[in-house]
Amino acid sequence: MPPASLPPLPLSTAAGYQARHLLVLPGDVLVDEVETLAVSRFAGARWDVVPAGVEPATVAPRTAAPGEPGVLRTSRHTTLTGPFAPGPGLPPGSAMVFDVVTPRERGEAAFPGSGDRDGLGRAFPAGLPEKEERRAVDWLVEAARRLGGSIAVDVPSSGAPGIVLTPDPGVAVDMTLYSDVWLEPDAAQAVLGQVDGRIRLAMDGVDWQGPPAGIADKPLYRGEQMDPAVRKQIHAAADDVDIAALTSGEPLDGYGLLLDLGVDGMIAVEIGDEPDLPFLLRGLPWAAGGAVSYRVRWEPDDLAASQDEFPPMEYTVARKRSAGIVAALAKALHGAVGGEIADEAGFLVEPDDL
Template sequence: MLADPHHLLVLAEDVTSQDVEALAVSRSTDAGWSGPAELQLMPGVHLTGPWTLESDLLRSFDLPAWARQAYLLSCPVQRGAALPAELRGVDPLLDAFPSGVPTGVEAEALGHLRAIARRLRGALRVAGTGAVVVPDADAAIDLTVLAPVWLDHDAGLQVLRQTLPAVRSALDDIPEELAGQELEGYMLLSDLGDGDLLEIEAAGLDEVPTVLRGTDWAAGGVVGYEIRWRPAHPEQAFRGRPPLQVRRSRARAAELIERAAGALQALVGGEVVDDDGFLVDPGDLAG
């Protein structure tokens, strides 16, 4: 039964339980079905459902009109101090807990729910306050190419010069006396104008990402090529609803990130993952 003491993952009609399971196991090695209609996210934390949302429940819970099903989250309640005044309005999920911000297992579980909701264009309904949080699917634009092949600094620079504007090496900003030191990875920068940057960081990973477990090539080591947007005004860009001009800049950065990820993946192989750790089909990236 749906009840106020539980957080809810709210989804549209066309989302299947297999969709939810696939995303859950991408983020946690402990995720999987633990019983009929019971999906474990991690030890002691599970979702039950899906539960059908009738029209009267949509109204009483103030849910979006597209909502047709929900999963109920069972997890320990762990709260910290009240949300500081200077952080209000930055994160809609934290705003839903004004008297005590989730910590520990509860915070981690809500992180899983938000990631799943963002990918499936769903929502969360928070226990207690009843706040409904609809993650912005267009806000998480960073991508990472996970590959078996190491592309050296000069080769990476050459590939991305065909895709990104004004791309350069971060070594250009390092003092001359430090530039000769051996580095474990490297970073490239692309100037987007108005102070915005893209950072491309290449490094070997210490552990195989969860989403790649069971992949044969990953057992031999994984190289990560992270492509991240660094806006000139992060306090505006990463708040709940950025100004229109910032959203336009973000959309332009997102297209460039997709092109860069596609160019790298075409050369080094492997997989592309989004900022929540979910696989992205290279065929869906901007060309």
């Protein structure tokens, strides 16, 4: 729960070259959770000033004095200050607010008719954030979605905030499991088949038929003067390399499975090596050399609806049904190989919460 008594949100904390946004959270969120999500995304995230009653994940310079807010730094130029008490114009149920200051960096406006799943085109009609500000805004949207909160953008120095976005938690469907255990294809199908017997391996390919006939007799480019005999030797050597690669019996380093959901679309499970791990996993001994990733993705039939801020009811019903299956598949894989599960934003998820 947030502290019982919070200082009021200040009228202005940003200079002219900076943008000011708010992260607005409900009463069941802990301040520590905000820090965890920041550390999950930003390598240099740390408290400059720790709010009273919070145990920081890393060493901080000092603890806030009574009535003083904390300062969480996500980069050299971006800070979250708070928590503050919510002011007017914020959604019902708002319990604490973080005042976010970042460089104002704007680009082109959203292209008309392009997807705007999170409403950023509506929130920034004159030009979308880019660079540092875009990284901050994207994280704010994903943190608000994860914590059941909202964000207010371009908050003026005085008065109520203008545009408030409340990201739909149901949008985040896909999950990834990271583990140091490799499941062979048949074993993965057996594990996932306990969740849904319709899942099938997707490993069928097309036999290579060799290079096109006569390719060794054709010049590489218009005007090429290579000796025909030399050209044939080069192509023959390339063929030998291809044949050796196709017959070497190299170990499998990736494969997939598919689950056809009919009108709800399809779920794809992709298994392979993963060198690029979420920040929170990179220091773990079992992940020091990379890991195996098990990506569980929903592919809806209506891709256009998937990028709508307010999609049709048919789509949201299909998404909810599919999300339950995605979560069950991820949990089944975790039961077989252990590791850690992350959501679409790279935030870790407890298997018991699925």
